[in-house]
Amino acid sequence: MKVDVLLGLQWGDEGKGKVVDVLTPRYDVVARFQGGPNAGHTLEFEGQKYVLRSIPSGIFQGDKVNIIGNGVVLDPALFKAEAEALEASGHPLRERLHISKKAHLIMPTHRVLDAAYEAAKGDAKVGTTGKGIGPTYTDKISRNGLRVGDILGDFPAIYAKAKARHEEILKSMNYEYDITEIEKEWMAGIEYLRQFPLVDSEHEINNLLKTEKSVLCEGAQGTMLDIDFGSYPFVTSSNTICSGACSGLGIAPNKIGNVYGIMKAYCTRVGSGPFPTELFDEVGDKLCTLGHEFGSVTGRKRRCGWIDLVALKYSIMVNGVTHLIMMKSDVLDTFETIKACVAYRINGVETEEFPYSIEGEVEPIYAELPGWQCDMTKMTSEDEFPEEFNNYITFLEEELECPIKIVSVGPDRDQTIERYME
Ligand code: GDP
Ligand code: IMO
Ligand code: MG
DSSP states (O other): OEEEEEEESSSSOSSHHHHHHHHGGGOSEEEEOSBOTTOOEEEEETTEEEEESSSOTTTTSTTOEEEEOTTBEEOHHHHHHHHHHHHHTTOOOTTTEEEETTSEEOOHHHHHHHHHHHHHHGGGOOOOOSSSHHHHHHHHHTTOOOBGGGGGSSHHHHHHHHHHHHHHHHHHTTOOOOOHHHHHHHHHHHHHHTTSOEEOHHHHHHHHHHTTOEEEEEOOSOGGGOTTTSSTTSSOSSOOSHHHHHHTTTOOGGGEEEEEEEEESSEEEOSSSOOTTBOOSHHHHHHHHHTTOBOTTTOOBOEEEOEEHHHHHHHHHHHTOOEEEEEOGGGGTTOSEEEEEEEEEETTEEESSOOSOOOSOOEEEEEEEEOOOSOOTTOOSGGGOOHHHHHHHHHHHHHHTSOEEEEEOSSBTTSEEEOOOO
């Protein structure tokens, strides 16, 4: 009956995993619709921390069904490692983790191609996660991909043909590699996949909707990394925006209800590419240190800066966001002043509209607000919010023309405050 979508509005790592986990009890099914193991979604509860890459973040709440949709790209070896670790930590998932037969498989040679293309780009490299995401989606679009459903047929032949194509490309690039070990793990991953329900998830989801069940779609990456609307070419290779949930799960657009857009109270980016509000000073270092801004998958240091309302307005527009969720508010607890970028100055001209390109000289124009300078991490209700924090929220809501429904004040499941509204 109802499909809500939760997705990132910035350059990823906004805290999607945490909020999906918090919201899961309200839904019957949680489904990932795009991306793959480039994602790293962190959840913390009962003193434990988990990082999920391909498995949806609804897996820890009771016996809810979780679906890996057709829009996802799956690496069987990484999936096996992730699923086995979860099962070993007391979270059985075999029967309730369903995988679309139409999801595409990331092959070992896709990973090699990812590395080879990055090396060929030199200084212009994207700074990918190295998980083979771009080459796998490239094969999908050029109609050369392998799908999960292929493992139910004459898989060795299909695999050999696809691998030979990749070998030709790598040979033409004079790229040296050895996949002997990872190929073994990968084949073990293929066998492991057979133990899971491999489904036609578009039918499954639509049948559930007919029986008044509700679905939460979990986005990966963020809108600024979207293949169409992100800071191209420094983006990922899928549609991370709301419409990706329709194509990545087989859900009709008119079934979408709430669109939850997640943002940090500031902004981060990992990998290359433009980032107008990036800070190269001690303020940036402070955000990085207090926010523990290191990639959950690659461990890379995340670049940090102030919140960018020009980019956020654009993200809200292309996603049709109905509710905002603001994460990591606590990271700003000790700041005397907080800045928010309200416009860009490009070639001497001010604009509040996100431009075609943000490469080159983009000068952020900031509004300054007083910080709240108190510890928010133990707060449990909005009644406890300091006046300056309420002012920050009101300012953002007015600028972004969208209500902030949830505020997160720490990494734990319990450090989540829902605001009073409809
Ligand atoms: P995702 O990819 O969007 O799921 O986000 P990541 O898990 O990559 O990065 C978010 C990081 O921030 C994780 O380490 C979370 O544990 C942490 N986190 C989430 N919400 C909060 C919060 O409100 N405050 C603080 N301090 N950390 C948070
Ligand atoms: P979650 O879901 C942050 C970035 C990479 C690189 C670019 C392309 O945890 O928010 P790719 O490997 O996808 O081809 O890399 O996208 N990137 C992410 N940055 N969070 C992510 O996922 C990301 N997934 C990819 O750093 O700049
Ligand atoms: Mg992440």
